Amino acid sequence: MHRSCLLVVLAFFCFTLPTYAQGATARTIHTYYVAADEVDWNYTPLGIDNMMGMEFTGYSKVFTERGPHRIGSTYRKALYREYTDETFTKLQPRLPEWEHLGMLGPVLRAEVGDTIRVVFKNNATHPFTMHPHGVFYAKDSEGAGYDDGTSGADKMGVPPGKTHIYTWEVPERAGPGPNDPSSVVWLYHSHADEPKDVESGLVGVIIISRKGTAGPTGRPKDVDREFVNLFMIVDENTSWYLQHNIDTYTSDPKGVVKLENFPSDHLGNYNLFGSGFAFANFRSSINGFMYGNLPMLTMKKGERVRWYVVTIGEGLNLHTPHWHGNVVLQGGKRTDVIFIGPAQMETVDMIPDDPGIWMYHCHFDDHMQAGMMARYQVGP
Template sequence: MVSSVLQWSIFMSIFSSICCLRRDYFITAEEHWWDYAPSKQNLITNDRTISDRLIQTTEYRIGSVYKKVKLKQFTDGSFRREIKPAPWMGYVGPTIKGETGDVLYVHFRNLASRPYGLHPHGVQYFKDSEGSLYMDGTSGRDKLDDTVPPGYTYTYRWSMLNTFAPTKDDENCVPVGYHPHVRSTKDIDTGVVGILLICKPGTLNPDNSRKDVDREFVLYADTVNETNSWLIDQSLNLCLNPQRCRQLFNQKNEAFITDTLMYSINGYIYGNLPDFPVYEGEKVAFYAMGLNLGLHVFGVQGQSFTFKRKRTHAVVFGIAWFQGLYMTTRNPGRWMIFCKVNYHFNRELYYRLSGMNTHCYSYCYNN
């Protein structure tokens, strides 16, 4: 503990000479029921051969509803007033933002039923803010960050140093991810994920929006294995015959496990994700993230985008992959965002970008 405090004091004495801003985030982890397909339909195609096995609840299938843990953001340390996310965010946690030189104070309160922590990619931290459980030879305060027990609150300090900042050849903001690292694959499959944005100085407005783009969206694409979730036992109770489903789960029945693999974006399947609303001519930033499983090839019908400052119509991403994609929207209409891997397309991975001209339709934020 003394070592960590001394390290931080020395670091801050050097860091204080650099222009920086303290940014506070108040985040909880809470359990809730999540529906991957609220409409109970395949909204893209008429072929229900596969989709019904993942959406409909039967005696031997769970369906589209699972118990998950979601990260929520609040205005202050009272954790009373939630900052409501946009509908398209799904179960993805709050987007944490900062500029080079800033220090992030992430106040994390665990309201779930088991221990979780928060581990960031792409920022500087000392051992007491790593948020990762492993045999690292530390003790005392340097271990408190690893797992936050239910009902407790812990504050992580993450610094955005030049060594992690966007270079002159990068876009103004670079996305990375954050998630627990108790048993990371299970934590992620349980739903505890979010995007962290590292921006060049002067990029963010006082309200944390970007000055250089009109819209910002998060695309978290993953193959979520619900049988790997910490909360699978509660989800099994939703089967019409829970005993039968539990038997299939314990036997590691291949067909049963396959039908709990959710090829999803932001926690939605088969076109159930609320539209990404944009206006024609707007500059749009997509923060794309993949974490646990699967290789995806994504494109947007009727549009093109830039990736690493090169024009393209598709981009490949997979495990522990974080990138920014940019487009200036053209051709007003509803366009499909989808994975070009045929198996994934047939399973669940396609959604809509709503291109608007001069007015909003029924799928805008405020309706």
């Protein structure tokens, strides 16, 4: 009797173990090789006010001209960059349709039920991490240090030159909700010294699609085109690299007064961002570009276009992105302006019906005047 029961049990495991093993390996693991690299970033690489098609004049010169006590438009930053493999010797080329990401890190993708595995190398000179929003993680993959009963490698920033592997699961609660479109966006960013790390440039996004809805490239099958936009007033005064930027880009670094604040524009009128050294280091940008220097966001009439719009940073980062010429669908409501606050993430859909080149900007007047403007183009 006992022998018969044992045979039945053994037979059960022989038949079922392959099924369990197959189920365990069926989970898709998306592996990314991401480094924190120190690079020199130009907020206005075209060298002109591309919104107006002219040289910088008036107030825009506060943010773009170098001088004895002005850094200008180029700053040393730490940015997340994707590599092809674990050797971290060759950058993963960025496809033309993703050039608009600018200073954002690589887009990390998954479907509900998948796993995201990030091999992170710190090529910079300060400890950094990768902290995700929305997904499921153990303490050694949180990338944030605070008093939570853990210590050591679980909490430490990744030291310069070192590597750490983050494993992030994607359960149902990380994916689109009942009223969401087929994909949603989450932020990831460094959280070793969160304010300084983020202002230094270490920000990116994760896009999660419903199970079975993503195509071969990861883009949802019901979408023709995607854009990711970070509306952010970057406080370069808080960056790890402020002193480096002063020493490198000003002609009189010893004469720089870091707290210099003049709450007025070039004409002497009151302005939130002013014209002193400290105010000039607030960069009102979209993906790290100002005054229309963001690469043109192009689409065609009638295409299904998905916009992932996010912000993060200090308290000035309350934004109202506005699309001229067309409207978006946000949570079942049609609008041409949405609201986002620090670390808020929105996914909206557009089917453009009005061809032309259109303005796309934050509708806070101070932010717009300080450079938070771009353009998008709808072709026939």
